[in-house]
Amino acid sequence: MEVVIVQDAEAGGELIAETIANLLRRKPDALLGVATGSTPLPIYQALTAKVRSGALDASGARIAQLDEYVGLPAGHPESYRSVVLREVVEPLGLTEDAFMGPDGAAEDVQAACEAYDLALAQAGGVDLQLLGIGTDGHIGFNEPCSSLASRTRIKTLTRQTREDNARFFDSPDEVPHHVITQGIGTILEARHLVLLATGEGKAEAVAQTVEGPVAAVVPASALQLHPHATVVVDEAAASKLKLAEYFRATYASKPDWQGI
Numbered sequence: 001m002e003v004v005i006v007q008d009a010e011a012g013g014e015l016i017a018e019t020i021a022n023l024l025r026r027k028p029d030a031l032l033g034v035a036t037g038s039t040p041l042p043i044y045q046a047l048t049a050k051v052r053s054g055a056l057d058a059s060g061a062r063i064a065q066l067d068e069y070v071g072l073p074a075g076h077p078e079s080y081r082s083v084v085l086r087e088v089v090e091p092l093g094l095t096e097d098a099f100m101g102p103d104g105a106a107e108d109v110q111a112a113c114e115a116y117d118l119a120l121a122q123a124g125g126v127d128l129q130l131l132g133i134g135t136d137g138h139i140g141f142n143e144p145c146s147s148l149a150s151r152t153r154i155k156t157l158t159r160q161t162r163e164d165n166a167r168f169f170d171s172p173d174e175v176p177h178h179v180i181t182q183g184i185g186t187i188l189e190a191r192h193l194v195l196l197a198t199g200e201g202k203a204e205a206v207a208q209t210v211e212g213p214v215a216a217v218v219p220a221s222a223l224q225l226h227p228h229a230t231v232v233v234d235e236a237a238a239s240k241l242k243l244a245e246y247f248r249a250t251y252a253s254k255p256d257w258q259g260i
């Protein structure tokens with residue numbers, strides 16, 4: 001696992017956007033797995049700026065959703081499908097044809113989950129999966145004690161996560177209780193995992209993810225099992241890392257650094 005400490009969220013967004021840009025220059029039809037929430041927004045803004053300035057042609061990119069609420073009406077502005085279309089697909093000049101996600105309104109949710117795992121595999125697998133992290137250590141919506149081998153499935157949100165996400169809704173009661181999420185086993189199949197964490201509220205979860213044992217109670221700790229996982233944290237989110245100085249020195253010592 002590579003840990004990169006950056007000054008702030010904007011720097012993290014720029015670093016990861018450049019990594020994605022390099023991937024798309026090598027592989028124009030790369031499948032990008034995208035996360036929602038507040039954390040990845042600086043990445044999408046930096047990536048969009050590259051496209052608009054002509055520094056990057058992202059027209060062949062394909063976008064895959066990480067998770068979705070169950071039970072929101074179709075077209076709800078806070079469904080993750082709506083968020084990804086609004087924050088990623090449209091700004092990059094892509095169409096819905098380039099987008100894939102699980103069906104949160106399916107009658108048979110389990111079948112929809114299995115269909116999504118199959119669709120990801122048939123699309124050649126995710127090249128780079130962006131991840132945020134919950135204050136409880138979740139990735140996607142894999143709450144604590146999710147199986148580290150789990151596949152895409154329905155999950156129940158913890159009270160903490162519903163409280164954390166209430167800011168996106170008119171009332172806390174509107175936050176759905178259930179979600180579809182790529183499983184941890186599904187996420188681990190992506191070729192490169194890039195987790196961004198910013199702010200002091202994520203510091204404890206980051207410390208447990210990076211320096212704690214691999215444990216289902218901290219789902220993000222599963223990144224330790226992946227051969228190419230990069231954790232990008234700002235100074236605030238890095239504040240509880242015992243090895244912070246080591247991580248800074250390691251990163252600074254890479255003379256011909258080409259991206260993460």
Ligand SMILES: O=P(O)(O)OC[C@H]1O[C@](O)(CO)[C@@H](O)[C@@H]1O
Nearest residue numbers: 035036037038039132133134140
């Ligand atoms: O970035 P935020 O808004 O703190 O959310 C943390 C994580 O929880 C989720 O909202 C759950 O999927 C992710 O989108 C995000 O990575």
